[in-house]
Amino acid sequence: MPAPFRPALFPEGGRAIRQRVGAVSRDLGRGLCALLWPAACCACGSPTEPPGLCAHCLPGLCARPGPRCSICDDRLPVDAPAHRCGGCLERRPRYARAWGVFDYAGPAGDLIRAAKYGRQPAALDALSRALVAHWPPLLDCEPPSLVLPIPLHLRRLARRGHSPPLRLAAGLARPLGLKLARRRLRRVRDTPEQAGLDDKARRRNVRGAFVARRVAGHDILLVDDAMTTGATVDAAAAALLAGGAERVRVLCAARVERDGAR
Numbered sequence: 001m002p003a004p005f006r007p008a009l010f011p012e013g014g015r016a017i018r019q020r021v022g023a024v025s026r027d028l029g030r031g032l033c034a035l036l037w038p039a040a041c042c043a044c045g046s047p048t049e050p051p052g053l054c055a056h057c058l059p060g061l062c063a064r065p066g067p068r069c070s071i072c073d074d075r076l077p078v079d080a081p082a083h084r085c086g087g088c089l090e091r092r093p094r095y096a097r098a099w100g101v102f103d104y105a106g107p108a109g110d111l112i113r114a115a116k117y118g119r120q121p122a123a124l125d126a127l128s129r130a131l132v133a134h135w136p137p138l139l140d141c142e143p144p145s146l147v148l149p150i151p152l153h154l155r156r157l158a159r160r161g162h163s164p165p166l167r168l169a170a171g172l173a174r175p176l177g178l179k180l181a182r183r184r185l186r187r188v189r190d191t192p193e194q195a196g197l198d199d200k201a202r203r204r205n206v207r208g209a210f211v212a213r214r215v216a217g218h219d220i221l222l223v224d225d226a227m228t229t230g231a232t233v234d235a236a237a238a239a240l241l242a243g244g245a246e247r248v249r250v251l252c253a254a255r256v257e258r259d260g261a262r
C-alpha cells in the first residue's frame with residue numbers, strides 16, 4: 001500500500017527552519033530589550049543610546065596631557081631634560097612615531113574592556129568617533145597611504161568573535177577618507193597575552209609574530225586599541241618595514257600610563 005501523501009511543510013529541513021526562527025526571535029528579543037532597557041554607559045552603567053558613554057561620562061574622554069615622548073608618546077616627567085623617554089634613547093622603536101590618544105585608566109579603557117571582554121563591539125564606535133575628533137595634527141599634515149589594524153591571530157579572532165583594532169581602524173578610515181587594508185598584515189603566531197610581562201619579555205613574546213605583504217612604498221598608519229610598552233606595534237612595524245613599507249606610524253586609542261612616568 002502506497003505511503004499517505006504528506007505535504008512538505010518544511011522543504012528546507014527542520015534544522016534550517018529552526019535556525020531561521022531562532023535568528024528572528026533573537027533579533028526580536030534584542031529589539032525588545034533595547035526598547036525596555038537601553039544600553040548601559042560603559043563607564044557608569046546609566047542608560048544611554050547609542051551604546052558607549054552617557055552624556056555625563058563622554059567629556060571624560062579627553063586627550064592625555066603632556067609632556068610626552070616625541071617617539072613612543074610615553075609620559076615624561078614635567079622637568080624632563082629631553083623630548084625622548086629613556087626607553088627610546090636606549091633603543092629606538094622601529095615605528096617613526098606613536099600616539100596613544102586617551103588614558104586607558106579613564107572612560108577609553110571602559111569602552112575597550114566592554115568591547116573585548118563584555119562582548120559589546122559597538123562600544124568601540126564611540127571611541128573611533130572621539131579619535132576622529134582628536135586626530136593628531138601631525139597626521140593631518142601627512143595623511144598615511146594605508147591604514148592597517150593590528151591583526152588578531154585567527155584562533156583569538158574565533159574566540160572573541162570580532163577584532164577591536166579592525167573596528168577602530170574602519171571607524172577612523174571611513175570618515176577621514178583613508179584607505180583601509182585588512183589582510184596585508186597577518187599574525188602568524190598565536191602569542192600569549194602580554195599582560196603581566198615586563199618590557200623584554202613582551203618583545204620576545206611578539207618577535208616574528210607578524211608577516212606583511214603588498215606594503216612596499218606605503219606610508220602606513222597602524223591602529224590598535226591599547227598600548228602599554230609598544231612591543232606589539234613595534235614587532236608589527238618591523239614586519240612592515242621588512243616588507244618594504246616606507247614609514248610606519250602608530251595610532252592607539254588608549255595608552256596605559258606606566259609607573260614612574262609621572
Ligand SMILES: [Zn+2]
Nearest residue numbers: 041044054057
Ligand atoms: Zn556614564
Ligand SMILES: [Zn+2]
Nearest residue numbers: 069072085088
Ligand atoms: Zn619614548
